[in-house]
Amino acid sequence: MELPQEMYSLIARHIERRADLCTLCLVSKRFRTATERELYRSLDVSEPSATIMLCNLLSEKPRLSQLVVAFTISLNEEESYNNSQAHDLFFPPSDYWTSVSRALQRTMHLRSLRVHLSRGIPLKYAWILNNCSFRLHTFHCDFSWDAHLVSFLSTQHLLTELHISDFNEDIPENLSINASSLRQARTIPNLSVLDCTFTGAVGIFVPGRPVTHVKTCFSSSSLEAKRVELALLLANLRLSTQPLHSLILADESYTTAFSLELLSSLVKAFGPIPRLRFVGPLVLPVDGRERLKLYGHLAHLRELRIAELDVSQWEPPLASFLALRALARELHLYAPSVSTLLFVRDLEPTVLRAVGGIWSAGGDIMADTVWRTV
Structure with missing residues (x-):
């Protein structure tokens, strides 16, 4: 007796172990359809050989790659290769990034992409985002800030949450037409959460956008330089179209005097009744x-x-x-x-x-x- 398709999906959603889902795929065609949605909706991979195998599967099976909504890729040298030298650069297998690139080009319905890279891993791999057709809502990126990353971000009009680990306003790519478009509110118009390790990125992504949650870090070490950086940061934050709800300001050295100064500046900048939570x-x-x-x-x-x-x-x-x-x-x-x-x-x-x-x-x-x- 055939069950309604909703029942197959309901059964699959209540199975927690991925091994059991794989077994259920073999029961019937209807169960396979329901369980594949659960198996491939959210993927989280870290071991290089397993990542390559999965990405090759997604490249070869469009039926499966179109099911992927969330994809997390982690590359940690300590977990991957115990015999690597602690201070050497770690390079994954030669076909690692090309496999990931091909898979990303097939995941047309992807909405969340997180790429986590540990120390010791080269970061210039944003080229894997070229020719991707998906439109993300959430993007965590540890890649270097370069022309490939700038060009990709310029296409992500649905993005609401962004984490970038690198930013360099002095590189030539920031003078390109794509980088200039990132300053326009019509690009990434719905951004609300920004996590960036350089306050300079706030000046690109906050003005004219509904950003309410910001996490960033002072790049200056001297007190006078930090004061200038703080003043510019607060000026950019005030250009958000929505009240600021959350602010994390990391510093390489936390002091009582500067904390009091920072808090006083915040109160003055967002007065008379700041909306910070x-x-x-x-x-x-x-x-x-x-x-x-x-x-x-x-x-x-x-x-x-x-x-x-x-x-x-x-x-x-x-x-x-x-x-x-x-x-x-x-x-x-x-x-x-x-x-x-x-x-x-x-x-x-x-x-x-x-x-x-x-x-x-x-x-x-x-x-x-x-x-x-x-």
Whole structure:
């Protein structure tokens, strides 16, 4: 007896193990159709030989490549080849990137693409994006910023979330017609989440677009240079067509004085009632008077829900939950809208969350991704 096609799909969606889905493919043609949708909708590969095998399959089987909606490709030299030298460049098999390129050209319905490359791997492979017809919603890219990447981004009109690990405004490609078009709001008109390691990229992707969530990093080390960089960054952020909800500003050296200056500049730039819901990382001052200044600035952010606070300078270290909870209660007196705190000590986060007026461990909150959704 044949079941409605919806029933086959429902059964396939409730099977978690991919091995069981593969077995179900052999039961009948209708089960094969339903299970292949589940098997190939979201792909995540890392081992080079397995990646090549999968990409060759997608290239040869259009029926399968058209099912792919999300594709994550990770290349980690330590996991791939244990005998590689720690300081040598790692090169995958010679046909690795050509196989990936051919597969991407076949995945016409792709909406999410993430390419993660570890250190020691050359990054000049954005050419694999040439001749791709898909229109992404989410794109995480560790490739070098070059003409191929600029040209590809100029075609991605549906993109809403973008992560780029490299940006160089001085290269000739940024003077090309494609790079110039990236500055036009009609290109990538719906971008809302931007994760970039250089503040200069904010000037290209934020003005005229509805960007609400930004993560970036100061490239300057001197105080005066950082002040100039901060002023330009805030000016570009104010050109977004939507209020800024989330801002992460990383720095190679976190100091109390600059954190207070940064927070004060934020309040002034987005006043009189800033709409920020997430801000950080900020150094939590040890000195009580300076801490009150920080609380006073946070009090102006009346919609703030989450703050990331660096407590690495505290001695003795704030290692106990009771000490962190006491600081959370203290901050909450001045900034009652804050319900979640990320305390960072030596790059390790501890999440505290207030539920019913009681501060407890953050539970299932993911410290590295919560900024995107708040």
